[in-house]
Amino acid sequence: MTGTATSPAPSPTLSAADRCDRCGAQARVRVVLGSGDLIFCAHHAHAYEDKLKASAVDWVDETAALRS
Numbered sequence: 001m002t003g004t005a006t007s008p009a010p011s012p013t014l015s016a017a018d019r020c021d022r023c024g025a026q027a028r029v030r031v032v033l034g035s036g037d038l039i040f041c042a043h044h045a046h047a048y049e050d051k052l053k054a055s056a057v058d059w060v061d062e063t064a065a066l067r068s
């Protein structure tokens with residue numbers, strides 16, 4: 001096992017290869033639902049936040065981790 005000295009935070013689950021389910025932009029937020037995951041760009045995560053947060057099991061906002 002190799003690694004750097006400090007990595008206390010869990011690694012982001014989203015990468016540049018992950019794309020928003022609605023528009024294809026780089027995904028920033030993963031929404032875990034009982035039926036599966038959805039990933040959205042920051043724009044669409046915000047657009048669907050009110051609707052989805054009621055049923056989301058988890059809401060992983062990685063906007064900060066992926067800032068560019």
Ligand SMILES: [Zn+2]
Nearest residue numbers: 020023041044
């Ligand atoms: Zn989008």
